[in-house]
Amino acid sequence: MRELPVAAANAISGGGGCVFILRVERVDELDRVSKLKRSLGLTRTEAEIAIDMLKGLSAGEIAERRGNALLTIRTHIKSILFKSGTNRQAALVSLLCSRFGAARHPGEQP
Template sequence: MGITTDGLRSYKAAMKELGNTEKQEVGRWANNRVENSHLPFRRRERAMLRFRQMKTLQKFSSVHAAFHNHFNQDRLSRAEAAVAGLLATGLSAITIAERQGVALGTVRTHIRHLLEKTGARNQVDLVATLVSRL
């Protein structure tokens, strides 16, 4: 594993002094991953601006954080994780669709995917499974 830097000469001199010149990775787009690593945090901040009441934001973020940490991002999409969090708070599919600004059919598709991925038999079982995993 190397150390990704941009092309500044001072980095090369510092790496030479440390004896890590062979570990330095310099490339035209190699530094993009490092520069863009803060974007998920900014995305979450923008999502929080949609809430008008602090109580609602706190309730959502506590449930969302638990689900986000529990489920691997590779396993659930962001939209599915958001629907799972809102389902666990007791919201209906219609309310979730209105809050997320998507069609009811889209929310039902996410619920269907959640049922498949968690192995739940129905939506009540799904909510019970989600709440028990908190």
């Protein structure tokens, strides 16, 4: 995704206003969080962790990225497994992929 140059932002806003630019990837992720919350009854945190799992991150990587203890992330994953009716992380990721599509790994370009 390309960034909008300052001159173009000023032209769009008339020079005195603000221009808000959302990265498409972030909007897609927020949409996925919302869908996961509704369809599986997940909390926001659980939905975000599920998305990180879709990106291929391990529980340890998710814990480090979120600044949580590994045990906390494992507890969230157990709750996600229960709510999704799955009993293995691989089955959960397969279910999520089939319903919501794969997610990009952090830093991956579209």
